[in-house]
Amino acid sequence: MNDLERRIQMIEFRQELLFQNDGFSRLVYEYDLTREQRDKFYDLMELYSKRITDGEKVSHHSFEQEVYEISPQNDNNYHFVEFITKELFEAGRWEIVFKALYGKTPKYKNLFE
Secondary structure, eight states: OOHHHHHHHHHHHHHHHHHHOSHHHHHHHHTTOOHHHHHHHHHHHHHHHHHHHTTOOOOHHHHHHHHHHHOGGGTTOHHHHHHHHHHHHHTTSSHHHHHHHHTTSTTTGGGGO
């Protein structure tokens, strides 16, 4: 794939995000994620959902590090990780992940009381 094709795909993806016009798509757009990064993030959410369901211990610290590997342009921006995970939670997607990772933090515990 040449540079022009990559650029066109990127523009089409960003346009798709604008048309979806939901909270998660707006964050993907705002934080300049690519389609591949978004899809890897979805895969990570699935992986953590399975780990939680299987009874494995998970932490938001390790999760955040894995997100930074997917999206190096947002490295050490824990707000970014919280925002996208919370947005999916509010949309009814991978709720178990947000609850397990952030449900006991002072900032979000009131959501689960």
